[in-house]
Amino acid sequence: MSRPVQPRPLPRPAASVWATGQQDTQTQLAEGHYLPDTTRDAAGMPPAIATHAVAVYTRPGDTVLDPNCGAGTVLVEALRAGRHAVGITSHRRWWPIARGNVTTAKRDGATTDGMVLDGPPTPAAARLAGLTGHVDLLLTALRSPCPDRADQPRPPADPADRSVTDLRAILLQCRPLLRPGGHVIVTVHHQRHRGYLLDLVGDVLATGKAAGLLPTERCIALLAELRADRLITHTSLAQRRAAARNQRTTGHPISLTAHHEALIFRAPAEAAQAAALHCPPLAPLPRYERAHTTAAQRCAA
Helix, strand or coil: CCCCCCCCCCCCCCCCCCCCCCCCCHHHHHHCCCCCHHHHHCCCCCCHHHHHHHHHHHHCCCCEEEEECCHHHHHHHHHHCCCEEEEEEEECCCCCHHHHHHHHHHHCCCCCCEEEEECHHHHHHCCCHHHCCCEEEEEEEECCCCHHHHHCCCCCCHHHHHHHHHHHHHHHHHHHEEEEEEEEEECCCCCCCCEECCCCHHHHHHHHHCCCCCCEEEEEECCCEEECEEEEEECCCCHHHHHHHHCCCCCCCCCCCCCEEEEECCCCHHHHHHHHHHHCCCCCCCCCCCCCCCCCHHHCC
């Protein structure tokens, strides 16, 4: 008779504010030996945020999944922390970049397994059936359907609609992959649309609950340097001048982005336990360096 799978307690973070902005994102990418094209992923998760989340909510040897991985910062930081990493991206422009970043991490000494699947999250998640009940952390950023480059025009439609809809589909498809009590972390970058601040945090909380997840924490992941009791924003001179112009025009103070919000969920132990007891044994993740063809061949390896 199989013994019930018990969720493993993890230490709670000491504070709800993560000091993840001590360096600007460009410096983090450069010091992490990321491919230069990684900077084009404007919606990607800064490496320091991924590093903190992986360190607090997983242990060495655990498996981290980013079902909308973009250029692959979550995967790289998971590998460097001694975790297995699985990424999915439906954008062809990001797959070779994420793959290249994972290869670089392996070359720099990461010994755990990592892979990147291309294609929509729904069929890709189906190809990960061997991981059912074994993913310890699903870590991803809420991605806007707006263009990846900040200098491209935004579509007139509400940018919250598609991003939240995509997240809902992702969570529902990947939910069975979580282990009993496994964590889901979604980071949210605040956005405005037609002058109004979108309630993306509320949308993500509702989406997580609809997927059967339990909200446990809401944290602030800083993008600004915490220096004593002051926050030093990492903004360019052009951004500061633009904010000053807008402030003079509107007569209202203009706030520059200084943080992302991190919403932490946990899978109910009972439902996840039932899924784990009925899933096939976990097979080792395919070695990334063996895979040089298609994503389907990598997954089947």
